[in-house]
């Protein structure tokens with residue numbers, strides 16, 4: 001469903017993605033792990049065209065991802081994104097945040113979008129906050145709204161960029177629980193995370209990135225439990241020691 | 244004192260006519276400067292290098308030439324190019340253009356104060372540039388921009404007196420004409436000042452309220 005072939009990306013003279021090949025199949029959950037600055041966010045952002053890339057190809061369902069082409073809108077309606085810092089629209093209510101895309105981009109009738117939006121809020125456990133503003137919610141609640149907003153687009157895949165990194169520890173669980181639910185329903189997901197336990201339980205595959213390259217990949221239980229690469233071993237030791 | 248009030252009653256109708264012209268000039272140039280300012284601001288943040296440059300050149304050009312010279316240019320020079328305007332039209336266009344530069348910088352600052360994550364969130368749900376502006380950025384920038392916008396309104400109201408230099412019979416010019424023919428300088432110019440104040444005070448209060456709402460209200 002998502003296909004990256006020899007993708008390179010530079011910021012000016014600085015090459016941050018140095019040739020990445022990866023495939024994500026329908027219904028798969030793939031976790032990206034790796035040290036800070038290894039290019040995890042950049043990859044996700046290239047996949048839905050928030051960033052351009054200079055070489056190689058990224059395809060989504062056969063559509064080439066090109067942020068300067070009209071087709072990018074179609075890609076983005078199929079691939080939702082959940083950000084580390086939620087990025088909810090502060091001037092709109094929770095429900096308005098959720099139905100913004102369906103109503104304005106997909107031109108769904110408002111009543112229909114509302115009903116679906118409320119159902120999605122129910123699902124992430126926030127139905128009673130529908131008319132609150134994001135500023136009145138905790139971080140965990142905001143991130144669950146952001147997930148509902150992503151789901152409202154009825155995407156074929158969702159990209160998560162460290163969805164729990166900005167949260168207080170006691171709020172991480174509620175967000176991961178929602179994501180687990182999605183995985184059980186076979187939503188296609190790419191998740192950048194430092195939550196190794198989550199990756200081990202939920203991911204079908206793990207990609208380990210370092211310095212703009214995938215240095216190790218494989219089934220989650222293998223990469224995370226018996227890493228082969230020294231750098232993966234080193235990284236996991238540090239992350240797990242920290243917890 | 245008695246005399247002052249008698250004169251005041253006599254002059255007020257003429258001065259009211261002038262005040263009406265002042266309001267027309269101010270409102271007209273306010274609308275024009277807002278529209279133009281928004282266009283310059285959007286060009287500046289469009290991400291298109293050429294649009295940005297054109298806007299920068301234009302803004303600096305406008306800022307570097309005194310308003311009064313711009314008014315002269317539009318009213319006295321444009322007819323040589325076959326564009327002749329009434330004094331009122333020229334005043335509205337001149338002040339509108341002159342102030343659009345300040346409006347643009349205010350709007351741009353407001354837009355740029357919005358977290359870039361907002362643009363990304365909008366793009367990630369498939370919004371294009373216009374929809375992102377209309378639904379996400381401008382409504383949030385509006386709040387930030389409003390108090391300085393109010394201040395600009397106050398300055399425009401006062402600067403509308405410059406229209407007198409191209410014969411628009413607004414408040415200041417009417418005052419000058421009455422004073423010249425009656426020699427009652429004190430009475431006339433006191434009245435003129437009071438008229439301006441009366442028009443400005445509501446705006447000053449409005450700005451104070453907006454500033455308070457912004458500093459105390461939720462984001």
Ligand SMILES: Nc1ncnc2c1ncn2[C@@H]1O[C@H](COP(=O)(O)OP(=O)(O)OP(=O)(O)O)[C@@H](O)[C@H]1O
Nearest residue numbers: 011014016034035036037038039040041042043162
């Ligand atoms: N807008 C930018 N301009 C220049 N360099 C950038 C930009 N964004 C990211 N980089 C650089 O690209 C590299 C990869 O960044 P990226 O954000 O993808 O890393 P990451 O793996 O997500 O790290 P983290 O775990 O800290 O989020 C880093 O060296 C970073 O400094």
Ligand SMILES: [Mg+2]
Nearest residue numbers: 040041042162
């Ligand atoms: Mg990152």
